Amino acid sequence: MEEMIYMAMRAEYIWIDGTKPLPYVRSKTKIVPDGTTEFSIWGFDGSSTNQAPGDNSDCVLRPVFVCPDPIRGGNDVLVLCDVCLPDGKMTPHPSNTRAACVAAYEKYGDQEPIFGIEQEYTFFQEGRPLGWPVEGYPAPQGPYYCGVGSIEIAGRDIVEAHTTACMNAGLTISGTNAEVMLGQWEFQIGPLDTVRAADEIWVARYLLYRIAEDFGVDASVDAKPVRGDWNGAGAHTNFSTKAMREGYEPIITACEALGAEGKIAEHLAGYGTGSEERLTGHHETQRFDEYSYGVSDRGASVRIPWQVHLDQKGYIEDRRPNANMDPYVVNRLITNTCCEALA
Secondary structure, X not given: OOOOOOOEEEEEEEEEOOOOOOOOEEEEEEEEEOOOOOOOOEEEEHHHXXXXXXXXXXXXXXXXXXXXXXOOOOOOEEEEEEEEOXXXXXXXXXOOOHHHHHHHHHHHHHHOOEEEEEEEEEEEEOOEEOOOOOOOOOOOOXXXXXXXXXXXXXXXXXXXXXXXXXXXXXXXXXXXXEOOOOOEEEEEEEEEEHHHHHHHHHHXXXXXXXXXXXXXXXXXOOOOXXXXXXOOOEOOEEEEOOOOOOOOHHHHHHHHHXXXXXXXXXXXXXXXXXXXXXXXXXXXXXXOOOOOEEEOOOOOOEEEOXXXXXXXXXXXXXXXXXXXOOHHXXXXXXXXXXXXXXX
């Protein structure tokens, strides 16, 4: 009798844990039959991820987004999951921020909200930003932003590998650049809808952490990675609706809505940790306790790009979200606030 050969592939299940104030990305590998396209729910030990007590530790992974695994190649895939309770009803776990993001999109999807997210991050190695001297500091900020050259740039090989991985995974990565501080970089995801933009940011972050791991480097999303006269790291969030893409009055309405009474505190609370350290009114920021918007103003809370003002239609950029923000939370807040005002 001829021996049967079992053909298999790897599915890397990825989820966001319950660690506070900032969650970690977690993952584990499931071996499934080759050619699998429908991925089943799976479980994990929530007591090891700050998502359950030890005497009732099971949590459920529900696949929500699948793409090719660009690291392993072949037929292997990445499977982004949200976390649910083991109640047989797929009730979202308290740490699950995606469910509320989906609800916001379902409520206002007729307005066609679209996001483009600029994810900044900083490479660290042996406790200091990549490229920094063992003692002291590099030259002051100035030549590093979009810089070229071995003195101005550190980590380009990692960035190139990450960019290639995102493209091969089919993510909507739309650009990369070196940022203002040495060892600091940015990639952009979008334009995509409220939920898909957040899904792809989480997968792109997973790929960033995983690829940096191969280089012995940590990719940090700390909002203020180095104290002092150095730029912080943000996740500038670009947003528009169909009405904003067709006229200027809705753009002003959205800007006013984001600065309305009660909304400033609500949004900052959901924009990640470190706002008081990063949003100081310096280094291309508005103060965390003030709100403003303006054309071509990178010192404002919300910037209206000059081209948008010229065309009298387009999008806005909320510059307040920190690099460590949860995109599900940020996209939900902006969708709800702006779309409610524009309804």
